[in-house]
Structures are given as C-alpha cells and as structure tokens.
Amino acid sequence: ETGVTQTPRHLVMGMTNKKSLKCEQHLGHNAMYWYKQSAKKPLELMFVYNFKEQTENNSVPSRFSPECPNSSHLFLHLHTLQPEDSALYLCASSQVRLGSNRSGANVLTFGAGSRLTVL
Amino acid sequence: AQSVTQPDIHITVSEGASLELRCNYSYGATPYLFWYVQSPGQGLQLLLKYFSGDTLVQGIKGFEAEFKRSQSSFNLRKPSVHWSDAAEYFCAVGGLRNYGGSQGNLIFGKGTKLSVKP
Numbered sequence: 756e757t758g759v760t761q762t763p764r765h766l767v768m769g770m771t772n773k774k775s776l777k778c779e780q781h782l783g784h785n786a787m788y789w790y791k792q793s794a795k796k797p798l799e800l801m802f803v804y805n806f807k808e809q810t811e812n813n814s815v816p817s818r819f820s821p822e823c824p825n826s827s828h829l830f831l832h833l834h835t836l837q838p839e840d841s842a843l844y845l846c847a848s849s850q851v852r853l854g855s856n857r858s859g860a861n862v863l864t865f866g867a868g869s870r871l872t873v874l
Numbered sequence: 875a876q877s878v879t880q881p882d883i884h885i886t887v888s889e890g891a892s893l894e895l896r897c898n899y900s901y902g903a904t905p906y907l908f909w910y911v912q913s914p915g916q917g918l919q920l921l922l923k924y925f926s927g928d929t930l931v932q933g934i935k936g937f938e939a940e941f942k943r944s945q946s947s948f949n950l951r952k953p954s955v956h957w958s959d960a961a962e963y964f965c966a967v968g969g970l971r972n973y974g975g976s977q978g979n980l981i982f983g984k985g986t987k988l989s990v991k992p
Binding site for chain 1: 878906908910915916917918919920923964968979980981982983984985
C-alpha cells in the first residue's frame with residue numbers, strides 16, 4: 756500500500772449509531788489531518804495532529820472524536836451524528852519540516868475520502 | 875481575514891482549447907500557494923505549488939500557474955485541455971507552519987468544476 760488509505764470508502768449510519776473512520780499513511784509523514792468536504796462549501800479543516808499530538812480542533816462538535824495512536828494511523832470516531840454531518844471526510848498527511856525556527860511549508864497528501872451518509 | 879476566492883464555480887471548455895482557472899487570495903503573511911485537483915469520488919491530488927522564486931511554476935499533467943503578488947492571484951493555466959482533465963480544481967493558500975500552531979494550515983477555495991466538451 757502506498758500513499759494515504761481511508762476506510763471505509765462509503766458508510767451509511769443512523770443517528771444513534773457509533774462508527775469509526777480509519778486513515779493510514781505509508782509516507783513516513785509526521786502530521787495528519789481530518790477535513791470535511793460538503794457540497795458547495797470549501798474544505799473545512801477539522802483536526803490536526805503533529806507527532807501524534809492534537810494541535811488543532813477547529814470548533815468541531817464533540818460527536819466527532821479523533822484518535823491518533825501513532826504517526827501512521829488516524830481515526831475519526833462518530834456517534835449520535837446529524838443528517839447535516841453527511842459529507843466526504845478526507846484524511847491527509849504531511850511532513851512538517853522543523854528548521855531552526857521550527858517552521859516549514861505544508862504540502863498535504865490526501866486520501867480518497869470516506870463518503871458518510873447519516874439517515 | 876485569510877481567504878481564497880475562486881470566482882468561477884463551473885467552466886466548460888472544448889477539448890484542445892486553452893484553460894485558465896482564476897484564484898485570488900487574501901493572506902497576511904508570505905503565502906505558499908497550491909492547486910489541487912479532485913476527480914469524482916477521489917481525494918485531492920497536488921497539481922503544483924509555489925513557495926518562492928520563479929513566479930511561473932510548472933506542475934503535473936501539463937498545468938502551470940503564475941503568482942502575481944500585485945494582484946494577489948495564482949491562476950492555473952493549460953494550453954490544450956484533454957477530456958481527462960474534467961474534474962474539480964481547488965486553489966489553496968498557506969503560510970509558514972509552526973509546530974503546534976495553526977499558522978500554515980491550508981485554506982481552500984470553494985473549487986471550480988471543469989467540464990470538457992468533445
């Protein structure tokens with residue numbers, strides 16, 4: 756496997772279900788991201804993990820719960836979702852290059868996405 | 875506020891015709907600029923990026939983009955479109971990424987959908 760792999764590709768769930776989305780990156784990157792892509796809206800950054808630590812939670816409702824057990828894996832746990840949460844959820848990874856000023860440009864590699872439908 | 879504007883929601887061009895997709899940005903710091911392409915049912919693939927240096931950058935699949943600081947633009951071009959170029963194109967801007975901070979996280983435009991006529 757190469758690149759960024761997301762499973763499942765399609766998921767249909769009821770509002771009372773609990774499910775999880777999985778992302779795995781095979782690129783040796785040190786940062787991972789969850790984005791939400793809804794129709795007619797820009798991509799929305801949800802969560803960022805650097806070196807397995809969450810560094811950003813972009814005001815995401817608590818019914819979305821991320822987990823990053825190691826630098827290669829990222830999960831998004833879903834519970835009591837709403838129909839408006841139906842969207843394409845994209846995982847991405849990047850190599851954050853830390854120089855003397857601990858900064859670097861961010862080039863993201865995306866997975867194919869998980870299409871979520873909440874009934 | 876930081877933002878990216880792609881003024882064209884949907885563009886249709888004939889196969890073999892030239893293409894220009896517009897992107898304007900608002901960003902307080904030195905921007906890094908990107909174009910991504912998304913085919914139906916797929917994730918986003920990086921077409922090209924601008925960090926510094928020559929303002930005309932070449933990407934994959936015959937695409938190029940030109941950074942114009944005075945116009946805050948980063949338009950994507952292709953001299954001759956192929957039917958396989960039909961997809962949605964996203965412009966994104968980011969800055970220097972500081973560990974533990976949000977600066978540098980990419981801000982995406984809403985995308986331009988490209989249709990190609992035979």
